[in-house]
Amino acid sequence: DSGVTQTPKHLITATGQRVTLRCSPRSGDLSVYWYQQSLDQGLQFLIQYYNGEERAKGNILERFSAQQFPDLHSELNLSSLELGDSALYFCASSVVQGRQETQYFGPGTRLLVL
Amino acid sequence: AQKVTQAQTEISVVEKEDVTLDCVYETRDTTYYLFWYKQPPSGELVFLIRRNSFDEQNEISGRYSWNFQKSTSSFNFTITASQVVDSAVYFCALSFYNQGGKLIFGQGTELSVKP
Numbered sequence: 388d389s390g391v392t393q394t395p396k397h398l399i400t401a402t403g404q405r406v407t408l409r410c411s412p413r414s415g416d417l418s419v420y421w422y423q424q425s426l427d428q429g430l431q432f433l434i435q436y437y438n439g440e441e442r443a444k445g446n447i448l449e450r451f452s453a454q455q456f457p458d459l460h461s462e463l464n465l466s467s468l469e470l471g472d473s474a475l476y477f478c479a480s481s482v483v484q485g486r487q488e489t490q491y492f493g494p495g496t497r498l499l500v501l
Numbered sequence: 502a503q504k505v506t507q508a509q510t511e512i513s514v515v516e517k518e519d520v521t522l523d524c525v526y527e528t529r530d531t532t533y534y535l536f537w538y539k540q541p542p543s544g545e546l547v548f549l550i551r552r553n554s555f556d557e558q559n560e561i562s563g564r565y566s567w568n569f570q571k572s573t574s575s576f577n578f579t580i581t582a583s584q585v586v587d588s589a590v591y592f593c594a595l596s597f598y599n600q601g602g603k604l605i606f607g608q609g610t611e612l613s614v615k616p
Contacts, residue, residue: 389545420603430592430606443601477546481602487534487553488602492546 390414391493393478399499405466408496412459412480418442419461420481420490421453425474436461468500503528505595507607514583515615522578522610524593530554535569535576536594536604546592552576583614 390413400406412419421433432445436455447453450468455461465472475497479490504527514520526535537549550560552569560567564584568577580587590611594604 389547418602422604429608430604432603432605435601435603437601443603445603475544479546487551488596489536489548489551490602490604491548492538494545497544 389491389493391478391480391491393476393493393496395496396494397497397499399501400468401501402468402470404468404500405464406468406498408463408465408476408478408498410461410463410478410480410493412461412478413482413491416480416482416491417459418481418483418488419455419459420479421447421461421463422477422479422492423474424477424495425471430477433463465498470500473498473500503530503595503597503605505593505605505607507591507593507610509610510608511611511613513613513615516585517582518614519579519581520583520612520614522580522591522593522612524576524578524607526574526576526593526595528574528595528597530597530599532598534596534598536596537567537576537578538592538594538606539589540592540609541589549578580612583612585614585616588612588614 392411417438433447435443453463475495479492481490533554535552539547564581590609593607
């Protein structure tokens with residue numbers, strides 16, 4: 388158990404809908420990362436937050452947005468869903484030791500868009 | 502370009518065999534970090550090891566060992582005396598200190614250990 392929690396574990400929805408994925412980082416971790424794992428794209432970085440502020444952005448679609456709240460939990464919002472958004476979405480939080488950072492991943496949310 | 506290549510898509514071995522998973526990376530940065538993660542059939546991503554670009558010391562942890570060679574831009578992972586529980590997809594990943602820590606993953610190698 389990494390200490391990172393994600394809810395829900397599974398989500399089935401229809402095209403055009405909007406969903407929210409939730410992540411709670413490990414106690415004390417200030418950074419939260421979101422990744423998408425799909426069969427065709429593999430594991431791709433979406434976005435990073437550090438202590439409530441957006442720090443880095445990857446290949447995140449405009450239909451997707453995220454935020455990190457004062458209690459450090461994060462939410463990833465996916466809207467106008469398409470079939471191709473079906474994927475496993477991971478959240479990770481990181482511990483920094485000096486200049487070295489290690490990310491620990493949650494169990495993922497498996498999204499199926501029908 | 503910053504890229505991680507795991508050329509082996511699938512590997513199948515019989516229990517107790519040794520197996521090496523290859524990872525080759527591309528970067529022009531001088532400070533970077535390399536990782537291996539394991540994804541068992543249950544789906545979660547489990548951290549195995551982190552290596553810094555300025556530390557080429559190889560490491561052994563139980564049945565696992567890692568061989569980092571900057572000269573060939575490789576960070577290979579060996580499992581000695583493999584077990585059925587080692588069956589998983591293994592990902593090699595790269596990150597950079599000045600890019601917020603995001604991980605660039607390889608495509609993964611699916612290891613199947615048969616009894």
